[in-house]
Amino acid sequence: MDSKRLRQKYLPMTETAYYILLSLISPRHGYGIMQHVEQITGKRIKLGAGTVYGTLSKMEIDQLIVPVAEEERRKIYKITGIGIGLLKLELFRLQELVTHGKQKMEEMTDAGS
Amino acid sequence: MREVKTAWRLWWEWSPERIENWLEEMARQGWILFQVDVASLRFKFMRGEVNQIRYCTDYQENPGDDYFKLFKDDGWELVWAGAFGWYIWRKPYTGERPAIYTDKATMINKTKRSIKVAGSILLFYLLLFMLFFVLGPGLKTIEDNIRLTVSLSLAIIPPVFIFVQLIRYNRKLGRDRIRE
Structure with missing residues (x-):
């Protein structure tokens, strides 16, 4: 799949896809991802097993991630260059959202005081 | 026991x-x-x-x-x-009710796969249907022809129903997705 179609398919990213890709900067299996995401978000995001399995399958087909090992029938994945590229684009987008949000909030506070 | x-x-x-x-x-x-x-x-x-x-x-x-x-x-x-x-x-479980799907995108993708299967079955029925009309009934009596036409028409209702319902369901999931 060319990069334009991948961008259309994955951006803007869902929280699920974002955190799964982020977790795979270190090699992890599906359940490892679920535990990691729950931990770093302070239990705010609990990913379902079906959601993780479905997303990993889709991302593997699109080569955002690649299986690197197998451990007791658990597939261990790692992010690829394509995945990192998409993650960076999403991070850039999120940064823009935060910058604009903060600006407007400050303007509002300044006007109020 | x-x-x-x-x-x-x-x-x-x-x-x-x-x-x-x-x-x-x-x-x-x-x-x-x-x-x-x-x-x-x-x-x-x-x-x-x-x-x-x-x-x-x-x-x-x-x-x-x-x-x-x-x-x-x-x-x-x-x-x-x-x-x-x-x-x-x-x-x-106790406390929060667990789920296997926690996002809409994966559910939509899953339903899309079912729609493909249902679509192929429907296509197969339609081909049978067309074959029947193109080749002509070839049955002797008008009563037999009517009977066959009616049964074929009834047979196509379930696959059409399933196909349409799955598409409606995926549309609904798509509408909810904005809240994700």
């Missing part, structure tokens, strides 16, 4: 919560599912302890070993693996 209860249920992919909630309610009354058969329509329960159990249905075509391992790692027990890629999972 163990106490067994049998119940029949017709269930559809586009309303999973109906079958899932019913199975959960049965567990709340102490009826634990142990078998599903007769084209996934007959459910058999055993008298057990009253328990809070979440049931989830899933559809996967040829899932790998890692599918089963992932669900088991997350505490799900496989209750039933039916024909055509249908699975029923369960997990006892």
Whole structure:
């Protein structure tokens, strides 16, 4: 799949896809991802097993991630260059959202005081 | 002697919560599912302890070993693996009710795969239908022709119904997705 179609398919990213890709900067299996995401978000995001399995399958087909090992029938994945590229684009987008949000909030506070 | 209860249920992919909630309610009354058969329509329960159990249905075509391992790692027990890629999972819980799907995108993708299967079946029916009209009925009496036309027309209702309902369900999921 060319990069334009991948961008259309994955951006803007869902929280699920974002955190799964982020977790795979270190090699992890599906359940490892679920535990990691729950931990770093302070239990705010609990990913379902079906959601993780479905997303990993889709991302593997699109080569955002690649299986690197197998451990007791658990597939261990790692992010690829394509995945990192998409993650960076999403991070850039999120940064823009935060910058604009903060600006407007400050303007509002300044006007109020 | 163990106490067994049998119940029949017709269930559809586009309303999973109906079958899932019913199975959960049965567990709340102490009826634990142990078998599903007769084209996934007959459910058999055993008298057990009253328990809070979440049931989830899933559809996967040829899932790998890692599918089963992932669900088991997350505490799900496989209750039933039916024909055509249908699975029923369960997990006892207290507090927050668990789910196997926590996003809409994966559910939409899953339904898309079912729509493809339903679409192929529908296409097959339509081809049969066309074949019948193109080749001509070739039956002797008008009554026979009418009978065949009526049966073919009736036969096409279920695949059309399933196909249309699945598409409606995926549209609904798509509308909800904005909140994700």
